[in-house]
Amino acid sequence: MALTPVRIWLGPAGSGKTHRARSLAGERCWAIVPSEGATRAFPKFASGESAAFTFRRLAERMTGLRPREIASPALRSFLLHQAVRHAVTPGSYFERAASQPGFAPAIGDLIREFKQGEVTVDAFLDAASACAAEVDDPCFLEKCECIAAVWCEYDRLLSRHETRDADDLLAQAMAAVDEWRDSPERVVVDGFTSFTSQQIGLLAGLQRRGIHLEICLTDDPSRPVLFARVSRTREELRARLAPVEEETMAARARHLRTESLRHLEESLFAPAQSCPCDGSVRIHEAPDPVMEAEMAARAVHRLHEQGVPLGRIAVVQRRLDGAATLLKSTFARYEIPVAFHAGEPLGENPLVSVVSSLIRLFLNDWPRAELLRCAKSSYFGLPPEDAAELERWAITRGVRGGQPAWRQYGRRAGEPASGAIPAWIEHLGVWQARLRNAAEPIVFAKLIVLMAGDFRLTERALAGDPLLAAQDERAWRSARALLWEIAAVESIANEGPVPFGTFADAVLTGWASSLFNMPEPEEEHIEILEAFDARQQEFDAVFLLALNERIFPRVVGDDPFLRDDEREVLARHGIRLAHQVELADEERALFYRVITAPSRHLVLSYARTGADGSQTLPSYYLEEVRGVFAEGDGAPPTIARTLADVVPDLEDAVGLREKALCAAAAQAGYRTLDAPVLDALLAELAAAKPELFANWQGFLRPWNGHVLRSEPLREWVQRQARDRCFSPSELESFLACPHRHFLSAQLRIREVSEEAGAEEIGTLLHAVLRVFFRECSREAGPDAESFLPPDAMERLEAILDALLPEVIHDPRRWRVRMIHHAAREYLERFLEEEYEYLLQTRLVPSYFELAFGPRSASHGDAPDPASSATPLVISSPDGDVEIAGTIDRVDRTPNGEAVVVTDYKLSRGKQLKEMLAGTSLQMPLYLLAMEQVFGLPAVAAVYRPLREEGPYWLFRPGLVRDLKPCGKGDGVPAARYAELIEVTRTAVLQAAGGIRAAECAPMPGDICDFCPFPDICRPDEAAA
Template identity: 25%
Template sequence: MKSFTHILAYGFYDLTGIEQDFWGEIFRFFPTTLFLPYQKKHNAFTYVKNFFESFVLRFAHSIEELPEDNLQGFSCLLISELKEHTDNINPSLEKLINQKKSIIKTINVSGKKDELWTVAKEILKLADEGCKMEEIGVVARTLEPYTEAINKIFKEHHIPFITSVQEPIEKYPLVKAIQQLLLLKRENYYRPVVIDLLRSPYFKIPAAGHKGTIPRPDQWDLLSRKLYIRGDINCWLSRLKQAKSKLSEFNKPDNKINSGYSEVADEANGYIRIPAIQIEFLENILSKLSNDLSSIPEKASWSVMSERVEQLIRNYISLPSEGINSDEQNRVQLILDKIFGLLHFLHTIDCLSEEVTQDQFIDTFIDACRHEALPLGYENCKGVKVLDAMSARGIQFRALFILGLNEKVFPRAISEEPFLRDHTRRKLCEVLGNYIPEKLKGYEEERLLFYFLLNAARERLYLLYERSDEAGKPRIPSHYLMDILQNIKAANKKNASLTDKSAFEIYVSRSIKEKLHNKEIPLLTLREIGIRLALEHIEFVPFLKTFGKDTHLFNRLKTTSDNVEDYKTCLTAHDGIVGDMSEWWNEKIHQSFSPTNMETFGLCPFKYFLEKVLELEIFEEPETIELIPAIDLGTLYHNILSDLYNSLIEKRYFNETKTKEINPLELLQDITKKHFERIESELPIPYPVLWEVKKDEVLTFLKRFVQWDIEQIKQMGYIPSYIEQTVKLGLHDNIIKYFSESLEFPGCQKIKFGGKIDRIDLKISKDKVDFRVIDYKSGKFSNDNPLKSAIRGKKLQLPFYIIMAEHFLREELKKGRLTDKDINLEKASLVYLTHDELEEKSIKGKDWEEIKGQCLETLREFLQYIRDGIFPVSLDEDTQKCSWCEFITVCRRSNHPLQFRLGKDTRLKRFREICNLSVKKKNSN
């Protein structure tokens, strides 16, 4: 520094303790001129006062106060002097108002995106008026909340801009894919990470002997969910191998899937929809990826680690060949160059002659990526300056937009530190001389920064604040803005030019229609012009054709929107009215309708359409399941009880008196243990301790039921005779004949019904055979009346099982397996195994005779609706079931026009009546 004859210092108004020592030495030994922003009598400079008096005056030999700039901007909008004016009007403000070229605007919007959208429109206006882009500034206290919106909105409006903000590269999908690749082994091949990596456009899927095969990550995701894979490469490979073997079994000609029984086919859905080549493709990819990741040494030098990781990235990461424009491709290539640059830098650490573990190297590399950033905006251009308040100090603008003038934003939220309050900091400074800045003085600095910004604008000043956020939650304007508005209000009394509020305030509506309607067409983007024309019902197909847009797609979208929002008196194709179902129907009747399927239609026809016709399926995320899926738990209960009662029947436990040596509970325990072991071998158990608790719970529920059931059998004299009995109702059954005679379409005599009855118990006497039907339930207990639910089509399992059991027993009579006697229903029961108190919901024989006709009529109406292609959203007023429906996001049940159409459509008259049916009591006479 001795080579300098004089030193000029500027750009700061406060220093930390170490910085004060540094500059103090410079001031002491070198001729220095300090330019300090400070006005003694101005309240905006209160923050600088202490620094000026305690530090600057200690070293200053002379002080020169420069005259005020004639073009002092808009700083007079604040109360600029400590003393009050006698007339309560700031003379500088009056002078500013009298200058016609000075324009002040306050703009209130909803959300940060609307702030920048409005700024973009105003910038375009300024450009049309001759203002150069480089003379315009956009400033916020901090730009982090606006970064993404600035980049998107300004580029949509083709506004060039430069900014000090940089975008961290870790936000980009390319860097995310690289991080996932390197952490895959450490994450134990966690399913969501594996699927995200395979879906990434930057992941180069190895052909692995499958050249020409199109990768299907969507199918791999479904398959991994169906196989309940959570992670672990061994689990991945073993379950994929199981899937291939099961698929080969399902595809055998003699398999039951080909027999037409739908419930068996449903078990195979997860496999038969995924081609074998895709399962093998995924298996080979994971196997190769695992081998390559395992080839990276656990411990090696920095250079070896860098080379291996770089080679891995080059093998598995590449730029997509399509779906990316040239600008994005250049930006992604720049990121990739930075990544390889970091690896080369880590290579140089090898000079320390130390080895590093694989985890340490990867952590160091990922941490280095977090500190890398790319410049936002345009390079080497004269554009709008987008800066934060600190970076904007000392820069002049012809027009300035100040964003985010809300409380806790500008000024920012400041509070004292609980463990070192401001008064303690002050004492430490006064007594010990240790300078520790006081927290609450930050408010004084905020006011100083705001003063600088007001002073930076020369001709136009735009003050923007949010009256509400994007969600509509109210926001409080900054008290800086309130002070300015108060001063302007006072000036109104003397200046007629500001009496009109619209002269200095702009209100931006939340409504997209109003926003676009209030803007001139030249200020709108092509997309916004299209939206505006559509909202104003102006024909703009010529506009679309001019700019090469898809008019056919637009017309379809507009028609759909009109139909969805129209208050018609009938439902449309967008409400589940799909029309002719003959093709699907002809295929379906060769299989069979199950009770569960018909229950689904009764609860919600629209859900039936999505689930059974379109065959949409919701797969759970295995990693979110704490134990085993609910459907597998229910199957476990059924399988255990099936094996138990089959064993007891084989051992003639219910027929012989000499079987006291058979203990059903001991047999239950052995069977349960066998099924638990099977579950553990087939399904991943994420939390073994919870699984042990669940096993105890399952066994406890089953023991309670078996004890209760055996006691019931002894008291009532029933004997379990048929377990998990599959029954089909075909052409010669009376029920099918009833439907064929009453339904209004051809081919209805081919309808089949099928189901599996958990248990049929018989009590054979001299002149009749009494039977009862038992269906196990492991789910939530239902308080619904079984009779009312049956006739309304909400609970159809028991009616179906009664009809099927009667049919099955008549067939047994014909085959001579039962003596020729009258068949009489005692009752059909749903037994809730897991309820606090063992509960059963039953339909007794005499009740069945009363509701049988109503049930069949309901079922007939359902079949007619299905054949006609009428699948409306549920008409039931009880919406509790909707809370757990998988399709709640697409049904639009809460849409008011849809509710209107549901209430007016005459085709649903009979369905509405079914939803309100009551049991008709037969006349005893």
């Protein structure tokens, strides 16, 4: 049967090839594109699935294999490292090189090249034996045999793990093409510069099935240097897909809207007459990658202010390796939402990184660097001053490692060590002992997860900023998934117990070489792409960063395993592999595709130094671009910055922060601004933030905030505090730091922030639960079992949707949506726990936001009708102290004779030891209020964390016989309860006395880590 001719459409960028592909795609015409990102622009099937496929996704559909049956990039990387470890034996050709960090990925690329070239291990070995005499290397055959050994071991591990890699998947699809049942009538291929032999083989299989093939290639015969790689691709297609019909599309660069961009498209890498640049092509010259990212962020912000939608802007780099953290943090600082499609390094995530440090600590006999890194990490929750003291001790004693040496810290002659750090070191020793003996890999995997939980690393990660917590949670989920995969592979490879060091090395290698992905923001955002993913996409503006020598274009050199002359010999014996010199052709074509993606603005950027401080040079591609345009005033505008430019120019300043810097620099003489311009700037700042900038000179004047030297101010503070009620949280705030309390509670200074944080999320969740439980209380029966309705989650979601705009006032909709998503997850987790909680305790929720004391001093927006205006009174000969507050929830015991008070917390609440220390007053005061104000015996107090699992109980045993606390907690017998009340009474009187005396000295401690006033606090002076 005659084959259907394959039609190849040729044309430069913007000639309409991709538009044609998108117009044809549908139910019976499918498209094949290079990346998942490109599929989003194509039509969808009735089922909602895109009509465009990558070769991999098409192969999955043809074979019926599920994604989990195909090795993930992380698993593939791990298996390659394992294959190298098993196959490279002592004395073999690669013995020395195999230990280098890049060896396994490099040989993995070679194996992929073999598979994509439809080369088998046997064919490779036969060709290597046949041509060994023709190669000027006596070890050539030994080298090839070693490569084949790693390849065979890698395939063996894939098989034993019952999975396959993406290249095996494509080979399986080629074999199954004749049995494919739901094939389309037409397939259009777009966005490729070249094809692997496998991909062409699959296209040939589709052609045999009678499917009409159309292939779109970017090509211009008048520029053979630029499109040299495409010319070879056409030859390969004509050889394997005959008959082939070629047709050239006449239109040129239809999407380019400026004369300079059109001229650049026509003249790049081709001699042409230069013309003046109209400003649509610009060049950024930055001193380092940090300022390069800042310059790009400012430019993006300006374009958006000028009306360019964020969704039409892309930031592109040749490769995004190592740039994820810098770009994300920089654009977040300028409040620009981003979608990062390349994946973020798993090993660089803070939570995964600190778990890795803990593992290395046990592997390497407790080295000083790893132990101090753990001690200083906020995830371990150790006092910073204690960690600093530990570091000083280690340096002065010369302690570099060893568990026995570290255990000497804090010890005196004949006395055991005490304190947070010695206890932590002892706890590390307990885990060292648990990991000492050999065990099954799955056991070690479980122990690593348990260890992270035992040190409360994941708990503290989730207790931080909700957005950062979401990143940690996603990264830890990926790390655990890879942990189980590694355990399964290690079990297959070793068939028995292994030492912890063997398993831990595999885990650290896997985490360090893996990526994890964050979900794409729902709000409008810019795209951060690698150069390959920018193909087929059109934007209004593109910022091409890191345009430096050796980065774009990549350095073209010999392959580390098979030189070009060896590949040439292998080709004569049937093994066709790409020559490295061909990569230069592909780099030029890729650069062309990136610079023709924007329709209105192109910014080419480079840094003069690298991230390590070494000098770098701009890419010679920049000279190719400059050569297209005239010189002097007709050249593309270049914006250059130096490290001395710590304050941006006023026209570059974005947001109030940078504008305030400009104003301060101008008044200090570091920037020149005309008087009318400066006056207008100061007026703009004062109008935007009068609380900060209305008195500009006062804003810049430094003050010593430790002593109230102003007698009128001291008298005013004393007068304000003399007769008013205090809340439990205000008293706790004073005990933690009088200086912070003075600034926040007395002077009412608030942190200037436009974004919703943990406090606002907590307020939202409290409000949702208050409304929900009051509705349930009106409808429920008399017992706990019937309290929660069947549609409880639907009701919670409806209340959340109604209250969200009232409570969260963040101007960025993308962040509001993320907060909504997080709040819904917390509520869903809480509801699941609440069913079990009420069933076990048989408590009946009765009062919600029950307030006592004057409303001006209590908290909560809508107190329970049973609230009382009577305050709780703590008596003293020096004067009574009145306390007002709001209890989140009060439950009645099953017999109705007593109550349990409940307080919701976003994360973990306080525990008994903190209450007995007099630093946590809330729960003891609530217990007293229930008895003294409401006349109800309170038998327990419960903290209910909304972002974590499990309540914490403080209960008085024996008062109610049938009360069954669930979760963790502490019993408080009568004597201990009396002690607790006395400690609380003393702390209340101390705090109230200090507030009334206008005390405001700083108290350095853990609270400093979260203090909003570090710039106006001098703890060292207070200590002196």
